[in-house]
Each structure stands twice: as structure tokens, then as C-alpha cells.
Amino acid sequence: MKFFWAQEEFPDMREDSVISVNPEVMSGIPVFRGTRVxxxxxxxxxxxxxxxxxxxxxxxxxxxxxxxxxxxxVKERSLVTT
Structure with a gap:
């Protein structure tokens, strides 16, 4: 199971999200906010x-x-691909 999450496709990313996508953190891959995980x-x-x-x-x-x-x-945004 792989993830697909591009911030430019989700400009409405909530500030209360536990997921962060930032090009300066882990090259923009989705991580847990406040971590590099x-x-x-x-x-x-x-x-x-x-x-x-x-x-x-x-x-x-x-x-x-x-x-x-x-x-x-992930369920809310249907971010999991198979």
C-alpha cells in the first residue's frame, strides 16, 4: 500500500492536520507534523x-x-492507493 499526497493538490490542508507536507522537510514527503517520520x-x-x-x-x-x-x-482524503 502506497501513499499519494501532493500539497499542491491539497491546498486546503488544515492547520490542525497531524500530517505535514513541506518541501524543506524530507523533500516534501508526508510526515507526522513536528517530526521527520x-x-x-x-x-x-x-x-x-x-x-x-x-x-x-x-x-x-x-x-x-x-x-x-x-x-x-487518510480515509477522509482517500490518500491510500493500492
Whole structure:
């Protein structure tokens, strides 16, 4: 499962979004706001057999709340492609 999110296609990106797209941060790939953790890393982890706690242990700058909200945002914007 891969993400598609281009900021220029989503000019209405909400300020309260937990996802950030900024060309100066990780070359503009979607990351959790306030971190350099790519959203794709979380999606890949969710699709694996690993325990979700391993993700949070490996990326302590991402909160559980951010992760849950990111799922809602992805569903809202239909950002997941197969």
C-alpha cells in the first residue's frame, strides 16, 4: 500500500492536520507534523506482522493520538492507493 499526497493538490490542508507536507522537510514527503517520520513508515508498519508498540518504541516522536488521527485523515482524503 502506497501513499499519494501532493500539497499542491491539497491546498486546503488544515492547520490542525497531524500530517505535514513541506518541501524543506524530507523533500516534501508526508510526515507526522513536528517530526521527520514519514507517514508511509507507519502505513508499512501497519501492514506488517509487527506489534504496533514496536512502531511507537522506534518512533517516540509520534504519539498514539497522531497515529489514530492520521488514519482518519487518510480515509477522509482517500490518500491510500493500492
Amino acid at each position: 514519514p507517514l508511509q513508515t507507519f502505513v508499512d508498519h501497519m501492514g506488517s506482522d509487527e506489534d504496533i508498540r514496536d512502531f511507537f518504541d522506534g518512533f517516540p516522536t509520534v504519539s498514539r493520538e497522531q497515529a489514530i488521527k492520521s488514519i482518519d485523515e
